[in-house]
Amino acid sequence: MADQPTPLERFINGILPENPVYRQVLGMCPTLAVTNNLKGAMTMAGAVLFVLLCANVIISLIRNLLKPHLRIVVFTLTIATFVTIVDRFLAAYMYQMSKQLGPYIPLIIVNCIIICRCEVCASKQSVFTAAADAAGQSLGYALALASIASVREIMGTGMLFGLRVLPAAWPDWVIMVLPPGAFLTLGLLMGLANYLVARHSAVEKKARG
Amino acid sequence: MISSLPFLNKTMKGNNVVLEVAPSPHIADASFATKKMMADVIIGLLPVIAMAVYMFRLYAVKQMGICLFTCLAVEAAFTRMRQRPFPLMDLSAAVTGLILGLSLPVTAPWYVGVIASVVAIGIGKVIFGGLGMNIFNPAMVGRAFVMIAFAGLMAASGYVNPVIGIDAITQATPLTAFKQMGISTPLSDLFFGLVNGSPGEISALACLIGGLYLCIRKVASWEIPAGVIAMVVILAGLSGLSGQGVVWAVGYHLFSGALLFGAFFIATDPVTSPMAPVGKFIFGAGIGFFIMVLRLFSGYPEGVMFAVLLMNAVTPLINRWTIPTVMGEK
Amino acid sequence: MNDSLHTENSGNKRVKKNFLVQAWLVIFLSTFFGVALAAIQLTLSPKIAANRLNETLNKVPGLLLGDQAAVPMKIIKRSVTAGAGGVKKTYSVFAARVGSRSVGYVVKATGQGYADKIDVLIGLDGALNKITGIFILGQKETPGLGAKMVDPAWRAQFTGKLTDKPLKVVKTKAHAENEIDAITGATISSRSLCAIINQAVHDVRGPLASGLIPSGPIPSDLNKTKPGKGPNSPSNGHGSK
Numbered sequence: 031m032a033d034q035p036t037p038l039e040r041f042i043n044g045i046l047p048e049n050p051v052y053r054q055v056l057g058m059c060p061t062l063a064v065t066n067n068l069k070g071a072m073t074m075a076g077a078v079l080f081v082l083l084c085a086n087v088i089i090s091l092i093r094n095l096l097k098p099h100l101r102i103v104v105f106t107l108t109i110a111t112f113v114t115i116v117d118r119f120l121a122a123y124m125y126q127m128s129k130q131l132g133p134y135i136p137l138i139i140v141n142c143i144i145i146c147r148c149e150v151c152a153s154k155q156s157v158f159t160a161a162a163d164a165a166g167q168s169l170g171y172a173l174a175l176a177s178i179a180s181v182r183e184i185m186g187t188g189m190l191f192g193l194r195v196l197p198a199a200w201p202d203w204v205i206m207v208l209p210p211g212a213f214l215t216l217g218l219l220m221g222l223a224n225y226l227v228a229r230h231s232a233v234e235k236k237a238r239g
Numbered sequence: 240m241i242s243s244l245p246f247l248n249k250t251m252k253g254n255n256v257v258l259e260v261a262p263s264p265h266i267a268d269a270s271f272a273t274k275k276m277m278a279d280v281i282i283g284l285l286p287v288i289a290m291a292v293y294m295f296r297l298y299a300v301k302q303m304g305i306c307l308f309t310c311l312a313v314e315a316a317f318t319r320m321r322q323r324p325f326p327l328m329d330l331s332a333a334v335t336g337l338i339l340g341l342s343l344p345v346t347a348p349w350y351v352g353v354i355a356s357v358v359a360i361g362i363g364k365v366i367f368g369g370l371g372m373n374i375f376n377p378a379m380v381g382r383a384f385v386m387i388a389f390a391g392l393m394a395a396s397g398y399v400n401p402v403i404g405i406d407a408i409t410q411a412t413p414l415t416a417f418k419q420m421g422i423s424t425p426l427s428d429l430f431f432g433l434v435n436g437s438p439g440e441i442s443a444l445a446c447l448i449g450g451l452y453l454c455i456r457k458v459a460s461w462e463i464p465a466g467v468i469a470m471v472v473i474l475a476g477l478s479g480l481s482g483q484g485v486v487w488a489v490g491y492h493l494f495s496g497a498l499l500f501g502a503f504f505i506a507t508d509p510v511t512s513p514m515a516p517v518g519k520f521i522f523g524a525g526i527g528f529f530i531m532v533l534r535l536f537s538g539y540p541e542g543v544m545f546a547v548l549l550m551n552a553v554t555p556l557i558n559r560w561t562i563p564t565v566m567g568e569k
Numbered sequence: 570m571n572d573s574l575h576t577e578n579s580g581n582k583r584v585k586k587n588f589l590v591q592a593w594l595v596i597f598l599s600t601f602f603g604v605a606l607a608a609i610q611l612t613l614s615p616k617i618a619a620n621r622l623n624e625t626l627n628k629v630p631g632l633l634l635g636d637q638a639a640v641p642m643k644i645i646k647r648s649v650t651a652g653a654g655g656v657k658k659t660y661s662v663f664a665a666r667v668g669s670r671s672v673g674y675v676v677k678a679t680g681q682g683y684a685d686k687i688d689v690l691i692g693l694d695g696a697l698n699k700i701t702g703i704f705i706l707g708q709k710e711t712p713g714l715g716a717k718m719v720d721p722a723w724r725a726q727f728t729g730k731l732t733d734k735p736l737k738v739v740k741t742k743a744h745a746e747n748e749i750d751a752i753t754g755a756t757i758s759s760r761s762l763c764a765i766i767n768q769a770v771h772d773v774r775g776p777l778a779s780g781l782i783p784s785g786p787i788p789s790d791l792n793k794t795k796p797g798k799g800p801n802s803p804s805n806g807h808g809s810k
Contacts, residue, residue, distance in 0.1 A: 066712070095594050103595050111602040115609055122613040125620040129707065186712070201350060204713035205388035214362070390714050391754040538683070538757050 034155055037162035044166025050143045051174035051216075052223040057143040060134050061175060062216060066207040068191050071179035073127050075172035077120070077135055081112045082144050082164040089152040090160035096153060105148040106139070113138045143167060181215050182206045273370070276458050276509075277330035283453040284337055284504065286445040291438030295345045299438040303340030305349055309356035310336030317365040331370050335359055338378040338504060341439025342497065342544070343385070344398045351389055355381035375551045376511045379544050386544065394539075398435055412436045413495040414540040423483070429494035439504070440497035450503025459507035462516050466523020467502035467530070468493065474531035498530060501543035511551045518561035525550045624706065625677060625690060629663050632692030632702040633673040642667050649676075651772035660773055671695040676773050677706070680765030683758045685709035687718075691766055693732065697774050700730045703766065715758030726750060727766070732774060735767040 035043065050056045057078075064074045085108045089096075096104060117135045120128035128135070138144065147167055152160040183189060186207035188196035205211050291299040314332035318324075339355055359381025367373040386393045398412050410416065412435045413424040428434050432442025440446070453459035472489050479488025492498065497505075506512060506526050513522050526546045533542025584590060629644055643666045650659045663675040676691045687708045692701035705719045717723060726749050730736060734747040738759045751759040 092594065097591055097594070100592060100595055104598060107595065107598050107602060111606060114606055118609055118613045118617070122616040122620065125617075125624070201348070201389060201392075202713050203354075203388040204390060204711070205384060207712045208387060210387065390711070394754045 035159070037159045040151060040155075040159055040163035041166035044163060044168070044170045045173065046170065048167075049170040049174055049223075050167055051171060051178075052220055053227075054143075054146070055220075056146060057141045057171065058216075059137060060141065061178065062209065062212040064131055064134050065175055065179040065182055065212060065215075066186065067183045068176065068179045070127065070130055071175040072172065073120070073124070074131060074134065075168065075175050077113075077116045077138060078141065078143065078171055079165070079168035080116055081109060081138055082147060082168050083161060084112045085109045085144055086147055086152040086160040086164040087157055089148045090155065090157045093153050093155075101149075101153060102145075105145050105153075109144050109148070110139045143171060177219060178212070178215050181219070182211050186211060273329040273331060277334050279456050279458040280334050280453065280504070281330065281337065283449040283456075283458070284334075284341070284439075286448045287341060287439050287442070287500065287504075288337070290432050290442040290445040291341060291345075294432060294441060295438050298345035299340075301349075302343055302345050302347070302352055302438065303337060305352035306340035306343070306356050307333060307336035309353050310339065310360050313357050313360040314365075317361065318369075321365070321369075323369070329370070332360060335364070335378045335381075338439070339381055341500070342378065342382050342437045342505075344393065345438055346398070347385075347389075347392050351385050351392060354388070355385040357381075358384040371510055373510060374554070375548055376505060376508050379505060379547050379551075382544055383548060398437075410435050412540065413491075414534065417491070417495075417540075423487075423491065424495070426487070426490045426494060429491070434495075437497060437500075440500040443494040443499050446499035446503055450499065453503060453507065459503060460509075460512075460516070460519050462519035463506050463512060463523040463526075464499075464502040466520040466525075467498070467506060467527040468523075470524040470527025471498060471531055474528065474535075478531070478535055492531070492534070496534070496541045497543040501526070501530075501547060505543070505547050506550075511554060513554050513557040513561060515558070515561040515563045517563075518557040521557055521561065522550050522554065525553070625661075625663065625675070628690055628704045628706075629665055629675045629692075632675050632690060632704055633665055633694070634701075642672065649773050649776045651776060658768075658772060660769060662773060662777065673701055674773070674777060676769050678765050678769035680761065680768065682708060682710055682761045682765075683715050683755070684711060687762055687765060689762065689765055689769075691769055693770070693773075693777075697778050698732055700727050700732060700766075700770070703727045705762075710758045711755065715752060715755035717752050717755065718758060718762055723750075723752060732770050735771070736763045738763050 044050070046053075048054060051058075051061050060074055060078075065071045085105070088108050089105060092104070113136060116138070117128070120131070120135060147160075147163055151163040155163075180190060183191075184195060185203045186205075187202055188194060188198070188200040203211070206215065288299075288303070291303075310332045336356060336359075339359055340352065343352055343355060359377040362384070363375060363377030363380030364370065364373045398415070399410065411422075413429060416422040416424065424434055430443045432445060434441055450459065450464060454461040454464070471492055475489045475492035476485045478492075479485040482488060483491075502523070506523060513519050526543075529546035529549050530542045533539055533545055539545075589596075626644060630642060645664045645666070647662050647664065648659050649662050650657055661677040663677075665672045665675065673692060673694045674697070676693065677688065678691060679686055679688050681687075685708070687710070688706035690704040690706055692703065693699070694701050703724055705724070708716065708718060710716045710718065727736075730747060730749075737745075737748050738751045738756065739748045740751050740756060749759065749763055
């Protein structure tokens, strides 16, 4: 499997070039739903990191035992197990956060990012590569959530991480912490990301001549 | 604008005539026609503006000025960014700014007008590709944004300000007063506009004068306001059966709030309304229906803005339903 | 998996088609994961249940005696069923005692708000004449508007209101004894909350005053020494860690 991406490539790929939110447009449901404050968004990203890492490692370990037509069942079983673990842990140790995130933690089960990584990477490559891939993708996901949540929390409440960053005279843009704000912010940031990518590749083309 | 307002690009290659299908407005010399049309809209708005200035004095001037200036500035900035020819002369941004300024409460702080204008032009229009490509009425997109963002300043309480010394502003708007306290305003006050409200909506008379001018000049299609008014008359009449009487309810719902202003100036935007006459009537009736549903059953006292946006969303569907028969075909 | 089909195939193929050969991994994993999840659930569920209960219990002293209260009190949970006709509502009522003296009751009430359900705790004094405070346990009202009901300054209006007259929301400055200032731009949320409180107070006052608390199974005594500490639930075999 010499032509498969190396662990480092997998890791870097997940952060920007194949960012799950901005480039692959996966996992939109939690991206829109839990990004009205940074704390909730980061808890979500942490939960995804745990689930993705565990699922990728387990799937990679058993990759040679997988039957092609039953692989999705195995992926789903594994993912659901770790999601339930995260859900119970949050309810036990971060009760308020668990109440705030509500159904979106259980919904990680159907988050395409995870099943996509199991399919694309973990079921084909070694444990180490799969773990690097999970870390890279989760980091990319966390970056995307953080960027959206920062914009929304600052504009919507004048605060970041629950701390005031804008003067009290700032008129809170309530719409930014409501669902429409999620769509607007995601759309505009994705536009910005595409613009930067387009400019980057144009510059590279020019450099190559 | 010229390049973004395509009309009939005839490319003659031998005998091949290529007809380019383009979004409305479909007019021969786009920039010229748009400009003339927009100038007519501004003339139609004059009685409304006069009434607003008479009632709210400098506050109305200030609010309209802020919106007008910001809309023009944003339009200029975005078209520069998109490297398009300078389009301000078609006056469409000016109309958006004026309608926006006329639909915001005069007491709203300056940043409300600025943000509403930026959203109206930026998100309401430019993101879709400029004039003629937008799905939603830009002014209403901007207003809806600030309405939700600054609900405290824009909801019923935002209209009342006892401090600034203009009589009308010390009372609740007629629709709010009726919905929350059961107080009804005399119909004559509503008709002439001696009430509180957004500067553009207060006077039914001014809206009628300006609106009829637009219809006569064929800048606005009469089917749309007719549809709105017909539907509102029917539904308001029904709602009046169990209350103050049919005639009073019809008059009250017609003359209060932004109904006539919306029917004549906002809903008739050619870009975001259907093309066929039947479709226009359906569009208007839909707006009237949603206005009455929102007024009677929702938490909001007024529903013109949301009604227009909702019907904008189904405009492509109405267009598909009401393709007119081509002459000579069955 | 379709081992019933293709019976005419050779034995080798039959073995390959056998569902155990195909699905042993799925079966093994589901058993393994199931056991792991059961273990986690057994370990954590007492803690989660305690979290839920504590959320309310921690608020009881503050709601009844003011925020600085750190009096050891004994809290007894009971349920009160009230309501006319076919619609019956059950409230959790937490009766608090210091020594043998009753210091009041905290009623947990739920009702429809503007956006979603609102959960509210209502503190009532021992004689059931006054509201000693309210606390919003859960709400999903509009951020920036209705959600301001959690604001302590706004909630403070309810403290000291008499329970004999229903509370009324007014949009201008509240003057009368039983009036509450609406949250700016969120009249409906304010009204819904007041309606929930009025209903709950009305429903529980009678049964509590007459002492006729319909006690179902013996309510568990929740001994508390300090606010902020978890309860020792005696009925539960698994101690929380």
